[in-house]
Amino acid sequence: EVRLVASGGSLVQPGGSLTLSCAASGFDFSTYWMNWVRQAPGKGLEWVANIKRGGSEKYYVDSVKGRFTISRDDAKNSVYLQMNSLTVEDTAIYYCAGGGGWYSDYWGQGTQVTVSS
Amino acid sequence: EIVMTQSPDSLAVSLGERATINCTSSQSLFSTPKNKNFLAWYQHKLGQPPKPLIYAASTRESGVPDRFSGSGSGTDFTLTITSLQPEDVAVYYCQQFYSGPITFGQGTRLEIK
Numbered sequence: 219e220v221r222l223v224a225s226g227g228s229l230v231q232p233g234g235s236l237t238l239s240c241a242a243s244g245f246d247f248s249t250y251w252m253n254w255v256r257q258a259p260g261k262g263l264e265w266v267a268n269i270k271r272g273g274s275e276k277y278y279v280d281s282v283k284g285r286f287t288i289s290r291d292d293a294k295n296s297v298y299l300q301m302n303s304l305t306v307e308d309t310a311i312y313y314c315a316g317g318g319g320w321y322s323d324y325w326g327q328g329t330q331v332t333v334s335s
Numbered sequence: 336e337i338v339m340t341q342s343p344d345s346l347a348v349s350l351g352e353r354a355t356i357n358c359t360s361s362q363s364l365f366s367t368p369k370n371k372n373f374l375a376w377y378q379h380k381l382g383q384p385p386k387p388l389i390y391a392a393s394t395r396e397s398g399v400p401d402r403f404s405g406s407g408s409g410t411d412f413t414l415t416i417t418s419l420q421p422e423d424v425a426v427y428y429c430q431q432f433y434s435g436p437i438t439f440g441q442g443t444r445l446e447i448k
Contacts, residue, residue, distance in 0.1 A: 253437070255385075262426075262428065262439060262440075262441050262442040263377075263379070263385060263428055263430075263439045263442070264439065265430075265436060265437040265438065265439065268437070277435050277436065278436075279436045280436070313384050313385070315384075315385075319432070320373075320432035320437060321373075321375050321387075321390050321430075321432050322387065323387050323390070323396065325384040325385055325386070325387070326384060327383075327384055328384060
C-alpha cells in the first residue's frame with residue numbers, strides 16, 4: 219500500500235521558520251519526483267516545489283523562491299520543505315505528492331501550516 | 336507561466352445526468368516528441384488529499400470509474416462525468432505539467448441539483 223505521511227505543520231509567527239517532512243512507503247521512492255502542493259483557506263490548489271529523483275533538479279513557484287528549500291533523503295524515503303521568512307500568505311494545508319514525472323499519482327494527507335501573530 | 340482557466344466555476348447537475356467541465360491553457364500542452372498532452376484532472380473532496388483521475392488528457396487512473404472521461408488536445412480540454420453519482424460531489428481541478436511552474440486551474444465546484 220502506498221503511503222505518504224506529511225508532518226511538521228504548526229502555528230508559527232510571521233517571519234518564522236518551519237520544516238515539513240513527508241515519509242513515503244509502498245513504492246520505489248528513489249525513482250520518483252516529489253512535490254509539495256498547498257491549499258490556502260478558501261483557495262484552490264497551488265504547486266509549491268518539486269525535486270527530481272536524486273535531488274539534482276529542484277523547482278519552485280516564484281512566491282517561495284529564496285525562502286523555501288525542498289530536499290530529499292532517499293535512504294529515509296523522505297522529502298522535506300524548509301520554510302523561512304513565513305508570511306500570512308503561506309498559511310495553507312501542505313500536501314506532499316509524487317510521480318514518475320511531473321504528474322503526481324500519489325498524494326498524502328496534508329499538514330496544516332498557520333502563520334499568525 | 337502557463338495559465339489554466341476552468342469553466343464554469345461551479346456546476347449543479349441532477350443525479351444520473353452528465354457533468355461537463357472545461358479547461359483551457361494559455362499555451363499548447365501537446366508534446367510532439369512524446370505524442371501526448373501534459374494535462375491531468377484531479378478530484379478534491381473536503382478533508383481529503385486530491386485524487387488523480389485522468390492523466391495525459393484522456394487516460395483514466397487505475398480504479399477510477401469509467402463514468403469519468405477526459406478529452407481534448409493542445410489548449411482545450413474537457414472532463415466529463417456521465418451519470419452523476421452522490422459521491423462525485425467535489426471540486427475538480429485541471430493541472431498542466433508541460434512546463435514549469437506546474438499550474439492548476441482555479442477549480443470547478445460540482446454539486447447535486
